[in-house]
Amino acid sequence: MNIKDFIRDMPDFPKPGILFRDISPLLADPRTYRYVIDQFYERYKNQSIDLIIGIESRGFLFASTLAYKLELPLAMVRKHGKLPPPTVFYEYALEYGNDKIELPSNAIHPGNYVLLIDDLLATGGTALASCHLIEKMGGKILEIATVIELGFLNGREQLKDYKVFSQTVYD
C-alpha cells in the first residue's frame, strides 16, 4: 500500500508558498487508516512503552487508536490554556514570537518510556519542544513516530538526539 496515494497536496495553505499535506483522504479510507495504525502497532507491540503521548490535534487521531490497541496509557500534549491545571509547560521560540505547550502534571512518572506521536514531521519544532517537556517531567523518549515526514525541512537534524520513525517521506 502506498500511503501517499491517500495524502492530498494543497498548495498555498495555510499561507502562500506552503504545500499542505492533507490526511483527510487517508482518514476517509478505512483500509489505509487501518494500514497506518497496524504499521505502528507491529513496530511497537513488543517494545517496553509506558505511555503514548499524542500531539494536538491531528496526532490524537493516531495516538488514541494505537494506545487502544497496545492497551497503554494515553496523554495529550496541548497548546497552553487547553488543559486544566495543574500542568507542566514548556515554552519555545517560533519564527515570530513564542509558543507554549503543556501536559497534565501527573501524566509522566519519572523514568517512564514515552512514545510520542504526531501525524506529520515538518521542521520538528513542536516535536522537539514536546521531547523537552517530557524530559523536564522525568520521562524518556522511546521514539517519535509520525505518518508523514517532510524530509526537505530537516526535522531529523533538529531531533538528532532522538529516534524518529515515519511511515512515508517527501523529499
Place this chain on the structure above:
Amino acid sequence: MNIKDFIRDMPDFPKPGILFRDISPLLADPRTYRYVIDQFYERYKNQSIDLIIGIESRGFLFASTLAYKLELPLAMVRKHGKLPPPTVFYEYALEYGNDKIELPSNAIHPGNYVLLIDDLLATGGTALASCHLIEKMGGKILEIATVIELGFLNGREQLKDYKVFSQTVYD
C-alpha cells in the same frame, strides 16, 4: 465500571464559575478508555453507518478509535482555517460573536448516515452546528454520541430533532 471515577472535576476552568470535566484520567487508564470505546462499538456495530465524524479536538480521541474498530470512514469537523480548501462551512452564534466550523467538501455523499462523536455534550451548540453542517452537505444524522453529558445545561433540548447517546450524565 463507573466512568465518573476517571473524570476529574476542575473548578473555575477555563474561566470562573465553570466546572471543567477533565478526561485526562480516563485516557491515562487503558481499561477505562477501552471500556468507553467498547461501549460505543457494541452500540453501533450492527447499525448502518456510512461515516464517523469527530468534533475537534477531543472528539478525535474517540471517533478515530471507533472508526478503526468499525472499519468506517472518518472525517474531522474543525474550526475555520484548519482544514485546507475546498471545505463547506457553517456559521453559528456564540454567547459573544460567531463561530465557523468546516468539513472537507467531499466528506459526505448525499444520503450518507453519519455518527457524530464528541467527548462532552454541554449546551449542544457545537453539536447542533455540526448537524446543520452535515445536513447542508446532504448527510443524515444517525446519532450524536458523547462520553459525558452535562444534563443541567439541557443540550438535549437544543438537539431535540436528533438522537443523542451519552455514556455518563452529570445532573
